[in-house]
Every structure is written in C-alpha cells, then in structure tokens.
Amino acid sequence: MPKASEHKAGVLKLCKGLPVLIKYNQATECCVTNGAEAKVVDWISYYHPHTKMRTLKTLFVELQNPPTLIQLPGLPLNVVPISPESREVNCEVPDGSIIKINRSQIPVLPNFAMTDYCSQGRTRPFNVVHLNNCTSHQSYYTCLSRSATHEGTFILNGFNSSTITHSEGHALAGNIRQEFRELELLDEISRLKYETMLPQEVDGIVRRDIIAQFRKWKGQNHMPENMHESLRWTKRIPFQLSPCEDAQWKIVTGSNRKPRQEKTTFAVGHKNMSTYVPVQHNQRKCAPTVAIPDNPLLPSSKMHQRRSAESGDQDMTGLIWDSENYSCAYDSLFTLMWNIWKAEKDKTMDQRQMMNNAAFNTLINGFELHSHGELSLEGARDDVRTLLSQRNIQEFPLGAHGVDIKDLIHALFTCADDKSIGDEVTLCDNCGLHDARSISIKSVVYVFCKDNWQLSDMHELPSIIEEGTTEQCALLYFKSMRISAPCTACGHNLLVQKQFDNYPKVLVIHIGDQIMQISHIIKVESHAGPITYRVRGLIYYGSFHFTSTYVDEHNVMWYHDGIQTARRHERTGNMTNANNDTILRIRGRQLCTAIYVLA
Template identity: 30%
Template structure:
C-alpha cells in the first residue's frame, strides 16, 4: 500500500492488507473490506461517483477486461458526442511450401492471410491472442488508452504507461479496412516531461509494429501469425498483472474471478488511501481467511524475514563474521546456527512464526560443483529421437487398443459426400457423428427398416434423410444442419448453435431408449438386496467412467458397475447391472478417463441370449478436434478427420 495519509481507516486497511498477504484476515478485516464494496446507499461509495466513474478497473481475467473496455469505450464516445473509429490489424503467415527453402535463413517470406480467415480473426477478442495484441481498436480523441510495449523507455513510452488518444495517422489495408500507421498519445503523469518536435508537451507517437504470436480460432485450433498493429489497449480495465507498480489515488477492483489471496492483495495494495478504494461486487472471504497460506509460500516468507534481519544487522555493523554464504540457503543456515534454530525475528507476523509445533523447515541441500559445459556438448532439452518416440506412442494408441485379429491396410479417407465443415460455428463433433452414422447406415442389413428401441424421433428422421442422400436428393451437409437445429431445439443449453458440443452428448440424445428398454438390477456379490427398477433416463450410450472394466468385453460380460451403497446384510458393495429388454441396433461406449481395450467383437446378453456386436467406429478427441475411424463389412479401416 503506497499510503498518502494515515487516518483510522487507513490503519485498518493497512492491517487488512498485512493479514491478507498471509491469508489470515480476521472478521474485523472482512467487515472493513465489505464496507468498501460499491453500493447506491447514502453514506456509501459507489462506482457512479465522479471520482470512480472513469477509473480503470483492476480485474483478474483478460476476458473481463476486454468486455469492460468494449462497454466503456462506447459510453465514452456517447457522453462526448464522438464516433468510434475502428482500426484493424493485418496478419501474415509463412507459406508452408517455403518452410524448407527458408530454413536456416534469418528471415522467412510472409504472405497475407486469405480474406475469410482474416475476417474470422478480426471477430476474435484480444484475450484469444497469446500476446494479447488486439485484432481491432475502437478509438476516438480523448479516449483513455494504455501502452503495451517498451518502445522507448527513456521517453516514458513503456508498457503500462497510461494516456489518452490525441490523434492518429491511418491508411487503407489490403482488404479495404482502416489500419493505424501512427497513434499519437498524450501521456498521463509521466515521470518526466517529454517533448517531440512539432508535437505538444507529453504527446508521443506510437508506431505500428509486427509481432509473431499465436491466435486461437473459433474452433479451438491455434494459428501462428505475424500481427501488425499499434500496441495499445483501451484503458477502462486492466489485469492485476498489468497493474503492478502503480500507485492509484482512486483504485477500483473487481475480485469475483480472483482465486487466490495473492490476487486480492495485488489488486488492493495499489490503493493510496482507504477512502480511494472501491470493490465492485461482493467477494469470497474464505479466499483471504479461514486457512493459512501454502507451506511453500509460508517458507518463502520466513526466509525473507530472516534475510531482512540479516540485512538490518549488516547495516548496523552487528552481523557476526561467521554468518557468511554464497547463496541464500547457506547464508540463512549460517545465521540460524549462530542464533539457534528456535530464533524468530521480533516483527514476524503471527501467521508465519515457527515453533516446535510448526517448525522452520530447512530444505536439504548440498553444495554443488559448478562447471562450464562446452558448447558442443549442449543438446536440446528434448532430443529429436525422444520426440519421435512419444509421437509414435501416441499414434500407436489408435491401433494398439483395438483388437485387430486380421491384418488391415493403411486407413483410407472416409467418404463424407463433400460435406462442408463449418469452422466458424464449431461443427466438428456433428460432422464426425453424422459421417460415421451415415456409413453405418449404408452397411446395415436390408432387413433393418426401423429402430423401435429408440425413444427419440430424431434418429429415424435422420435415417430417412440418409436414404435421400444416398439417392442424391439431399446433401450430408443439410442432414448435419438438420440434426444440429433439432438438437438445439431439444437441449438449447447443451447444443447452443455455434458453440462447442461433445460427441457423447450428441449420441446420448440420438441413442435415447424408450421407457422400459433398460432396467437396473441392484444386488451385492452374494445376491442379497436384489431389486430391479426401470431406468428413469437411459440411452444406449454406456459410460465406463464408474466401472472397473478394462475392456468393452469385460463390461459386456458383467453389464454393470459398482455403486457407493453397501449391502445391509454383508456390508459388501452394491452392484448395478443394466438389463436390456430388446437388443439395440446401435450401442456406444464413452471412455471418460483411462485407456480401455476396444474389442473387435463382443457379446451382449439379452434374456439369456448372447447377441453379437461388431466394432464399427471409434472417435478420438484432442486439441478441440474430433477424428473418426470406421470399419466396413470387409474389415477395412477408413479415417475421417473433417479436414482432408
């Protein structure tokens, strides 16, 4: 806390911050901080007050910062009768064909993105970019901004410096959009005055720069680009990280998404006074109280207290000559050997004091011999051989966990009828499901005409569309879109259009069974407490998360899983077993965690008859993308990745 005064309120605030640092706030501290929460009540401070209304808000998450800045820049323009002008970034990439040619050279050839990809990136928020460089800047004169680059530290043009928009020089980009060439910013309270020739005092030019960074697409995939943009952000909100080093006369903080006491301390400790501190909403007091800080952090604080004591004695010339050390560990150890292991400096906070019950933990260490390694002996942290081995292990999982008794050829691409993948609307899960189901429908016996075991009318409707696709009267893309719209209508929260969806969620709806198709039988291993109930919500999607089955065949043999209930007779665990009234045509398994052996053929017992089931498809998930493999009637394996 950079105090500017010392009132009774400031003393309480300082005590609360000191306790907060060690996660040991008292009830009095919590009550005091709650009095700093914004409220439209007489006698209380509010964010609507003139001294807080235009103050940049400290928050924990970039997504909150971006949302606040968008709202506040619109408010600023409205209140000052100005129009926001949007300036877009320009992204370039290195063409794949040139990678080998430019390898080893200092600079690679860059090409601009295709217009449709560039426009997708323009819609992404700044928080989706690794270096948080905004895709577009909405600016008007007088708008508060913050510099995000150390372009000229000697001229106060540093990362975190605040200011306002004075003027700009713009140009037209490659796709007809406005781009910034130079932004003139009037610095706010710089450490020293800055004067550029031809510009007013403290007005500095911020030039457009090009920086390599990773961008995230709506599908979750990442793209490496070189982004050209003036590195500033609107300054109505900042993260707690960006706020470090600032003393704020009026300090507005948003603590709802802050998950640690260090985050609370970082945000609140920038206040110059208690009266100038405002908390936007109610906060969680358990984060800054109830428990002690972590053991490692507590040990760090203890070391700092001892080092502070050593420094104080050294300054006063009272440090014994025997207390020496080249490293922190050796110095602290020598000091404790001189004083005694029970010695605690006088002003150590009670939350980190050590005694016999809570001893000072001195880590084991040995004096290490340092040597300079010749350059030719230095190798990469991960060798090429190691990376190749790990990649081979990852790729082999797709076949090693499938029981392939017959040899198969290299997987070929599965025909998806040129289905258009909707990248912007995250259609990956729907694409994979509809493609694999369509091919399974093509391979079904001619005797299978209906699916009476399914309760949802959606799958029979999709099967009719499959028939039209096969006759060329419908496209698979239109069938997929029909399924998406129907799922969104049935479960809008789970299948919101344009949002990510899970394959298991889709199959759970499509394979929902009619009432009475699945019964649950409860009993212990000895046969006590037997009871049978109709499953309230059931589908032919089986989750193996709560089972001990190591393979699909193992589950089919038992068709059950353990529960947390105990038998009242023998105190053994109660097992629940799924009993099928009618053998379904489709049955799916969801491997939530762990590796489960996938058998090529299994038998499901229905009323004492073993019904054979053959493996038709496997869906893998990773990096926000689904890939499917399909096995046709001849045992050939086909692959679908939605991108080839």
C-alpha cells in the first residue's frame, strides 16, 4: 500500500498510457511538481549489475493540462523526463517494529482515483465520484465541486443525502448553517440593490456590517422567501451574527513602504536530461512555452544559423493543438487569421464591420487581447469554440472529435442576419417576364461545386474540373451565371446576376479534395474598376489532421502544424517559384482551402 511506504511505490508496474501522479518537486520550472498529473509515454531501463534485473532509469511522462506549456529539446510537447529519487522510508513490519530502508524509485504513483483531500484545487471536465465513504458536508462539497459542468459529473452507487443536511447524526453543523444563511441574505440584498429598492442606510462595505444593517431595516426574524426549511430560524432558535472585531489597517505611503526586493536571477545550467530556464508566469489564460537557452556547446554564429534555418528569423506565432478537445481545424484556420490580422489589420477590421459575425468578432477580440498580453491564442480559440459549440454541438463537438473545416469557415465568414455584402437576383434575360427573385449574399466563402462549374456559360471556364484554377472559382463567386432552371414564360434558362455593395476584404475558397491550379492572385472586375486578391493562407488535410501554410508579403511560405511545430513556423519555399504540385501537397497532406486577401 502507498501509505505503508510513505507514498513511495514499493513496486511500480508501468504501461504506456498509465495515468500517474507525480509525488516530488523534481523540476518546478518544468511543472514536474508534487501533485501534478501525467500519463506514461515511455521509459529507459538497464540491467542492474548486482540484481541482474532490469531497473528503471528514466521515466517519460506527458503532463496533463500543465499551467505552462513545456517544450524540451528532442521531446514532444509537455513530455518531460523523471529520474529516480533516493529516499529513506520507515517501514512497519508485522511485529510492529519500524525499520529504515534507503531506496531509489521514480516518484510517481498510479492515478486511477484520488481522495477528496488530494483532489482539492483541481477541475475535472469529467468527474466520477464515489460518495458513500464521505463522512461530512465538506467532503461532499469537495468531491462535487471538482466538476466543470453538471453534465460531466457521474455519481457512483448513489449517496446518503443526510450527510449533506446533517453532521454525524445531528442537524447541519452550525458554522455551515451560518454561512448558508448569510449567503441567502446577501443574495436578497444584491437583488434589492439591483432593483434600486434598498434604502440608503444599508450601505455596509463588508459582509457583517451590511447584513446587520439589512436585518435592522427588515427585522431580526425576516427570512428570504425561498430559503430552504433546514436554514430557517425562529424566535426560540434565533439567527445571530457571529461577533467580529474590525481589523486594524492603514494606507501604506511611500515613506513607510518596505523597499522592494530585487527579483532573483536564475543561472542557466544543466539538470538531468535537459537545459531550461524558469518561466515568468503571466496572468490567467496566457500560456507561454518554456524558454530553452542557447546550446552552450555551439558558437553563437552557428546557433544563429541553426535558428535561421529552422524558423527563418520571422515573427510569427501558431496555435498549439489541444489533445483533449481536438482542435486542428481551429488551429490551422486561426493561425492563418492571426498572422493575416497582424499584417492586414485594417482589412480584417473592415471585414469584421462588414459581416458583424459573432464568432469572427470574438476571434478578432481575442487577437486584440493577445496583442496586449492579456489572453493566449489558445484562449482566443477556445472562446470561439465555446460559442460555436453552444450554437451547434453536433457540428462543433468537444472532446476527441473532429470538425469539418467547411462548417468552420462558413460559421466564421457569414454575415449576421442584419448584414449582407450584396444581392443575388434570379431573372430571365430573354423575355423579362419571369418573376425576379432576390436573395442577400451573406457568405464570403466559395465552396467548389461540380454542378456550378459545368452549368456555367462563362466561356473562359474549362469543362474539365482538373484544369480549373482558384481564380476561376472566384469568378463563379463574383460573376453572373446561367442555371439549368427554365423561365416559366419562355423556357429559356434563367440567369443569376450578382450585385456587390461591398467587396469582401477576405475571400475563402474551399476546393475539398479536388486537384486544381492555385492562383497566386485573383483579378476581379468591380463596378469601381479592377480589384486584386492575393493568396495569404493555405489549409491542408490528411490522416485526420489539418495543417496550414501562411504566405507572407514576400510570397515566402511558412508551414505550421499545431502538433509537430507547436508555436513555430517552418519555411517551405517561395510561392513565386513553387510548382503547383508543391503547393497542392505538403508533408503527406492535400490542400483543401485557400484564403485570399484584398491587395
């Protein structure tokens, strides 16, 4: 039992994927801390010269939801090594005597379940609890309040409700009942304050004062209308506020303020299997990666050359994949939009105003917060994802489920109900007798459709799909086209005319799994003259995973994969001299979506 060996495993049985609980602060700057949760990825063992048995040397674990993203050289994201710790253990033998043993062991324990005490401070999206052994109201509260949602809470074997309403066979403990009563009164005070029905004399700034003033106004026997019967009081059993003395306090001025201590500076050095420096933690949602120092074994010039080869000395950031709520569709699109927003901020802001799309607005708001250091890119992503999931959980599920990139771009690039960018009018240009029908153009997404391609009477469009280009897709989006529906008066095929009040600043073309020529620029004739769009982003799909390529203002192509490259982008070539095959397929995945921005 772990308790018999002071929670240092006597025998540690491992398998890949085993959930474990780290029991020692081995590297706090890498989040390898006592109480951290992880799962086993791999290990290194060796033959011990004395026991002739395989002995564990290093255990590799993947941290689960660490406060800081960890990227060590040569290891996947959030994977860290744990080495054995030597500890003296007091062991109790059957006769009751204690012997001391000094032994070496990896400081982890299997983590299939934990006590209410150990679970404090944790939040569980899925919280399975066994309440039958809980002996107090506080224990019930601790177990149940670990849940992120009530849908994610599962109670095994039922529970005894009297444990919540009573304490050890008696009525609810006095201090808990007192707390609930005061909260009920504060709830009523807040409601009356909101409804401007609270008199001016009820103006206390601390809990005890404002409750005392409220009861003086309402009477000592007043109780909120919907208070539970177990919390009610009577004249015989009154409710009295606990006596409390105000704490002494004073405003600290510059003359009596203690001098600020200098921040501790950590020296960079080696520890076990990696080198790292401590991270300065930001507030709330920001999640920076651990900074890896320059390799002291490389000259500075060679280090600079290595960085240039890997990242091209570019200032671009990508989103990191969420392994719990699969996010590659969001990561690929939002990474492109973040870099486009930085380079073309005025145009993306115009697009925002043009569409007034709630999801698009939430994304741009997140980008603005991130640019001020107030929100991580992953936080911005999750805000949009939450909004879309609440709107349609089938199309935008959480957990280990994928999202159709077509659904995501439509959700992001469609105008609100009160907005449109133009009109699409269906009429007969032969006899003019057909009743014209007009609908608003709300989407800035063109989804490649074989029927539209073949039915178009635009002579410059090819009849063979594989010979088409994304520029010709854009022409189908912008220009009028003939459809197969006949006029009710003369039988001539109807014409769909498109009239744009505002040309979109960002245009998305989804070609699916079709093979076609990717146009570097798209030229469109508008009522004000020719306008040009330039390709700025490409999204790829393959092996159930989305990746992206950003095209900068110099036509340099930068590849991003939320799993493999994490925050980094890797240079893959130049759009100007790249052949179409190189653009259509990268690292085993095929192009499915192209994003163009008004030049």
